[in-house]
Amino acid sequence: MLKQTAEYSIAIVDDHPVVIEGLRTLLQGVPGISSMHAFTTGGEFMDWLEHHTADIVLLDIMLPDVNGLDLCKDIKLAAPETIVLAVSNQAERSMILQILQNGASGYLLKNASAAEFRRCLEEALSGGVAFSREVREILARPGRAELKAPAALTRREKQILQLVTEGKTTTGIAKELHLSPLTVETHRRNMMQKLEVKNAAELIMAAVQRKLL
Amino acid sequence: MLKQTAEYSIAIVDDHPVVIEGLRTLLQGVPGISSMHAFTTGGEFMDWLEHHTADIVLLDIMLPDVNGLDLCKDIKLAAPETIVLAVSNQAERSMILQILQNGASGYLLKNASAAEFRRCLEEALSGGVAFSREVREILARPGRAELKAPAALTRREKQILQLVTEGKTTTGIAKELHLSPLTVETHRRNMMQKLEVKNAAELIMAAVQRKLL
């Protein structure tokens, strides 16, 4: 997955030319960078991406033309191996979590130091997730909002959810718990309603994300 | 989820009476413990669990009568809200990971200090995952074995996997990627073969665990 010869191509997407220049200068000193391309709109970059590749994208998530969350997801869909680092000048907890959800490998504030940019770049390139200092602090906070609803599942529901994540079928679960398959299905349906999802796949993702298991 | 008045009932499952006594003495001094019950076999404990509950179980995973991994899973199935702390006198990386996989909230070596036992107990009770010092060190090591196969999925496969985790149906994915539903299904089937799973649920869990997304 990681290149042996550290030769990385970088793309910068930011609608502020001054930021682009800043990043460009800042990254000039980093060894192993083979090329740099800059874009001022999401559309431009996506067009370019059709015939080119980038190892890493520094993505301003507050672009004028497209929503940063969607763009990130589009990039990961079009080129899953591309590493996306979100860059922004404001850090809001839910925003950070959402962009990570959409495939970003990190979140950087524009006021981060040059050293931090380089550190995060390396971190992301070696497969990790990277945040600048302020962002880490925000993530460390409990986050009242998303903490509030632990999605109260009943015992039975948790039991069944556990088995669902193991790929067991309804009838299989029924046998294991000595229940009617119809009962198991009812529980599953109740859970899907509670968690506001519409199939087993989303149910599993919801369980993983909310750490219900 | 957490009790307001910290009154916890503890169960100890270990086939060595001396260890039971040791743990009992060690935990005597911990405030907030309302009761302690000890068992020397897994069967005994499971029988007891049918008519009683425990907030936390210190589980020796090397019992004579049953496999520790299975027992842990059984406990979590029978009483999902019970916190299981695995206790053992040997720490092997894959074993630790497996028992956590089966629902344990921590792993302690028997040579851990009294202070460590208490710390881990508190950590687990407050919803965290707790390890004694040596265990942490083992977990920190890369682990050659499980690192070796990054389960090489192709780009297309990753794209589709991403959409599968979002609960999209085969036909939905096909539309989004402008492909035939049959093609999407083929990709899905190839992935299931590669990852050695047999349905979408396991596929998603495999993806999450191996951080393929």
Added chain:
DNA sequence: CACCCAATACCGGTTTACCGGTAGATGAAA
């Protein structure tokens, strides 16, 4: 006691997943 929730269970119907194959086109590596 009345009420609600959890847990149990059912019916009939539609859609989707899953399995067993097979197979053409392409582009890159040996």
Added chain:
DNA sequence: TTTCATCTACCGGTAAACCGGTATTGGGTG
């Protein structure tokens, strides 16, 4: 150039999931 992986696409069949309902039981709580 032949081989290999990838991506594409198909057929026919079985199993399972999903949806819209309904309904009974037993435990708690106001």
